Amino acid sequence: DQYRLNIILSQTFVFCYLWAVGGNLTENCWDSFDTFVRQQFEDNTDAKLPTTGDLWNVYMDFDSKRLDLWERIIPSFKYNSETPFFEMLVPTTDIVRYGYLMEKLLAVSHSVLFTGTTGVGKSVVTRGLLNNIQEEACYLPVYINFSAQTSSARTQEIIESKLEKKRKNIIGAPGNKKVIIFVDDLNMPKLDRYGSQPPIELLRQYQDFGGFYDRERLFWKEIQDVTIAAACAPPGGGRNPVTPRFIRHFSMFCLPTPSEHSLKQIFQAILTGFLAEFPSAVKQMATNIVEAAIEIYHRMSTDLLPTPAKSHYVFNLRDLSKCFQGKYFAVHLDPEYFVAKPIIFGDFMKIGVDKADRVYEDLADIEKIRSVLQDYLDDYNMTNSKEMRLVFFQNAIEHISRIARIIRQERGNALLVGVGGTGKQSLTRLASHICGYKCFQIELSRGYNYASFHEDLRKLYKMAGVEDKDMVFLFTDTQIVVEEFLEDINNILNSGEVPNLFEKDELEQVLAATRPKAKEAGVPEGNRDEV
Template identity: 30%
Template sequence: MNAPEVVRITMLLNLLTALLKPLQEAGETLTKQIYEKLFVYAFAWSMGGLFEGEERQKFHKDFLEKVNAPLPHITAQRQTVDKETIFDYFVNPQTKDWELWAAENWTPPKKIIFSQLLIPTSDSTRADYIMDKIAQLPLIRSDKRGEYGQTHTLLVGGAGTAKTSVVLMFASKFDSEERLFKRINFSFATLPLNFQESVEAELEKKQSKIFVPLGGKQMTVFLDDMAMPERNTWGDQITLEITRQLIGDRGFYFLSKDERGTFKQIQNLKFVGAMMHPGGGRNDVPDRLKRHFFLMNMTAPSQRSIENIYGRILEVLFNPRKYSTEVISMRPFLIDATISLWEQVARKLLPTPTKFHYSFNLRELARVFGGICSVAQKHDYKVIQNSSNLNEKVPSNLFLIGLWRHECERTFVDKLVSYADKKVFTDMLNRVTKEKFKDQLGFEDEQLMTEYLFADFQRDDKINEYGELEEEAPFVYEACPDIEFIRNKVYQRLDGYNDKYPSKKMSLVIFDDALKHLLRITRVINSPSGNILLVGVGGSGKQSLTKLASFISKQVWFQIALTKTYNDNALKDDVKNLYIEAGPNGRQVTFIMTDAEIRSETFLEAINSLLGTGEIPGLLNKEDRDVIPLSCKKVYMDEVGVKGEDPSQTTLWNFFIRRVKDCLHMVLAFSPVGAKFRQRAQRFPALFTTCSIDYFLEWPEEALISVASKAIQKFKVDCTEEVKGHLEHHMGRVHNLISVVTQ
């Protein structure tokens, strides 16, 4: 990202002020050496803070060292091996000396939910330090420009560099009695009205034309994907112009008819932004907006940071109180193998115009370990210890390798667009499996490459002698004895679906590929905050399999009923009802949306916001925002409340939104044909970053023959069984042949 010189100089002065102010207020005597260290630290981050890793090393070695700046002492080995620079150090306010950044302490929650995990690293800690210092600067109005100064932070970085996580960690330290936090996700279709509605929903009147956050508190507004809004014909991003107005002038204009054109002054707001690096079709933000922010690049985390993150998670999951030494000893092997595979995939399977979603970042690592976590946490069912319900007993560590391979395939293979790419990945997975596990554990290749199917609906409800439900079967994510076992389970559930919905009866053939897609959908929607994007041409079974998966998972499923008058307001009314089902009622809900139901791209703006933040601007009015969260109070007190403490309205609202995100599962069914699919990936990033992707390839010939066989069974054909068999094979082959010829 480019930043004008005046912006960089302002950044330098502001950061230096933020560092010196608390020392001066404490009455400390500062020597020349201390001033120089603080100046060098501020200079490095303001002039080189937008650099990537290699550029930072050059900046440190070729500039700072040559001007004899008072730098931290870094040994040659640490510079070469660990790539340490001044950016890895800070001036400790107590000792007044350079100190290496270290990750803050992390207290694991009782239950690990990957979508909610925020684990500090040295990278997040140093970003948090600067954000905190900048946020403490007082708002001072410029006499010349009439604008307020630079007391906000903008994080820039590639996909998966933890920009959002860093901001959420920063906000998690706020005292909710003093400071509120509001997250707004921008997309291509975010309009000024959407932005203004999002901000105004958090405000109350203080005086006639002066507004403040609810309760008169301070509020930090997080602008995620800030550079996304569309550029108009003249190259302006009008949504960012009203953003700049709010930040610089502290307000915007009333929209109501009786006060339209009158300026609404808004106090007590601070801002934090996050955006991708500009270029490659991605927008930059105007310099007039940049000047209000301290700009900082979030570089890709080091391997040590990644190992630290997942090492701490696996240490909590696989501990001696729950698992044997055989399982615990697998922790370093799983981390090493996953990182190695991830790096190879990112190098080999590169994005192209037709494979634009081939982006493999830290989110993929989280999904792999998230799948392992979902099994490991259900320790009472002893899935790993007893090798699940397999027909033969398998050593726990060997079974864990099979689980790891399965989760890697679900994370990486399912989003690939061709069988050739799938083979490339399988070869990499087999190679890494041998390299990382064979010599250390002594298993044979055949044992290591064993494939398992996993499903969480294998157990049956308990029915008493009178045919009444006595106890519902738990959902336990475990390996299947064999493919026929789970296929029969699916056919049983399909019969149950058809009995419950006779008017919507489905006649499905559960061939191998359809079964595997069904298992993938249930795997995702049964996870907290689990959302999935199904990609395939029309008629590939996306909707039917989703409805069956939702029924199997005992969820409420909803799909838009399109009419001529269905519009944005109708969509919001439908989503509002789903909010009530998922939030106060705690029901698991599957919301299916297909290409055909997207009447306007503004529909996707609402869904993008829902997936990103759990909120849609203008969805709930002030009365709803007061009443609906109150209905969650009893559940809040049961789950996380403290006896004798009455939760605030803000606390209940945040709990309500979290419940909505956990319980409302989006299933998007899109076709890859045409330019719209790629455009939506660029314009509405949350659709792709927050959703698992399952790509429906062309059905194999065996599947087509199975479907033809079931179709022919409905008719009385006057011929031998042999001829009927030939006819079934002919229909399957012709379908495949036409598909090949027309490509």
């Protein structure tokens, strides 16, 4: 049917035109671009564009052979209490829309770059998509996080460690897979003295010429079956403009800030899921809690602006998300409650109780907290050679309860900011002890260098991974001997992996040692990555 075919082709073309040309526009230009596109295709009688709603909201559905709303294909969210919080992804229009575009482009080995301000969901969209389709599409996703210190040699090492040798001068994706390298925070690397960013130049060399040079023997290595995807926020605040010579290889999409509607949708879904088992009086609170949290978040991000003295006052979706990660609610209807005395919550009042049986509760009796903390401290001093003496004044107690709350959360990482002598380290040590975590610190000695730091990290990883101990890694600003330390810490925080930390033999030993536990956890033995 020629007539139908013309319509389908025209509509598909308009869809492609909209995203290919306008995908990089910020939200405030969407309306005008919508109008512009309609004008462009005005005299094309086959296009038959929908007259209501805008073009950004539709995609080409090849089953029903017409333009249909994205909203119709948003999968419903199934709450599963077993899923770790940070992996809970509530499908929204943006997740579906940008996931779809990325999937189609990667399928034809075309690179994709997501941009948009911090916390709009660039990383979660990509990771969510790659996790979803990796098996079906035979992808092997490799996640790399760039930072100011990332070097090109290091980047090459990480990429090559995931590839396998095919022939003398050809390396490529293992097996029949395709490697998708997702470079997050692409524009972080600092400029060298010529104004270029070496790690990006390395990636550009791959995009342009399809390979790298071998750094030792200086021959050209061709790389097969590797596609690069990337994400970065706009330049500013440590992020640099990226050269157009690199960007031109990418399809670029600018993700909009989540609308109030999306925010509500996301957190309402998670909270309602969590509260499903609760009595209906509690369930009904969900809407109010979500709305209040979102309102406070908006107020904070407009009223509490960063100043030189408070440079850490930057708020985004992540902070809001953390409010819901805790999900411990206590309802006190009396407004007096919030102003009369400090609000302290914790699960540590009963000493020696198993982690699973701890009760998270409102701690009202400050004297009682003080005496419990003293008991913990005595216990700490009995088992540790370095004695700590702490006075539990009001602020210290509040800090300890907060640090303990962060530590007991999954991926609970804390950056403690304050002048020297406020007890950032000792309170953390005690809080770790309270939570049943072992606190690990490096000790600077003469000649402590990058190699010593790696040695310490290996110790830390073995304690956490092989011995299966709960660990806190406490690191202070005075311990930054070389900036590369921060690079590794950045990697720990982002992907959990410090590239090339273990030599081959040692890695085998570590694998052998973790295998029994992995087996217990149901990880197939052959799957080295999972182990």
